[in-house]
Amino acid sequence: MKRNSVLFGAATMLAAISCLSATPLPQTAVGTDKNVLVSNEDLQVLAGGGLGGTLDGFSTYFWCVDYEHLTALDNPYTANVVALGNWTAEEKNQVQKGNNTNWGLASPDLSVLQRYQVAAYLLSQMSTYQTLTPQTGSVRTADENLQLSLWKVLNQGTPTAVSPSPYNMAPLDAAVSYVQSNPTYGFGAWAVVSGISSGGELTQTARQTFLVALAPVPEPAAYALIGLGLGAVAFIGRKKA
Incomplete structure (x- = not known):
């Protein structure tokens, strides 16, 4: 007994x-001018997926939401890390992607924050994210479609060079519907990693934007x-x- x-x-x-x-990162990883090092592409899905590395000294996976810019491996830089939440105008400026504001896609009609929320929701459905293991066969195909969906909502259109055929809009439609019905989805659980210094200037000409999961x-x-x-x-x- x-x-x-x-x-x-x-x-x-x-x-x-x-x-x-x-979840992998403590809340202390959120802030300005955090040290970023992307070191591997172990969980790559298409040209995105999960890239391993460290953020503020903590091991994590950076989940690609940016099709328009690339990050070289083993090339440290500083970035803003902004948790999803009721963003101020300054925080909106800090989540810029490269040289554009990455929410120019007219449809669906979503705010800046909602676009990142939709991307986070799509990532949460990805088997590669859930298991931290590369997938094969039909499961990988489903993950690739989810990756394309989040690129579509956060970039200037859907990248076609790597698109599986046919592209299935259903996951994106479901994610948009979910976020619109759950306006605080992802708050405090996801953060945007953007290569911009605390002064709002890009640390280099263009840096890839990622999402990371927070504890x-x-x-x-x-x-x-x-x-x-x-x-x-x-x-x-x-x-x-």
Whole structure:
């Protein structure tokens, strides 16, 4: 019985900790002039997907939302990292992409923020993102269509040179509908990585824009779970003593 109780306490603690560390980057990674290093293309989907590297010293994957610019591997630079949320005018300026504002596509009629929210939602549906494993066959084809969809919403039209045939609009339509019905989707859980200094000037002529996943701020319930687990272990320890 005691052994089962100890296991229960340990499992409770692990569950709580997993709630706190389910996504790769802490909230402290958000801010201006953060150090970026893209070092590999391990999770590439078409010419996008996930590029491995470090942000502010933390290992992460940079998810490509920018078809118009490229980032050279092993070439460090500084970027603004802006979490999705109720953006100020200054934050909108900080999420520029390259030399344009990357929301010029007339249809669908979405705000700057909504376009990034749609891209984040599309990424969340991607098997490559969910498993952090390269995909094959029909699953890869589905991921490629999702990649094209997020490029379409954040670039000047759909890139055709790498398009699977036929291109399926259904995922993009579903993502737009979801974001319009859930206006705070992705808040605090995703951030835009844009190669612009805190002064609003591009660090170089053009830098690729990415999305990164953030660890959410823990809810009070998560702290309660940790407290419950620690309390259970302490209580069992006292009984054994």
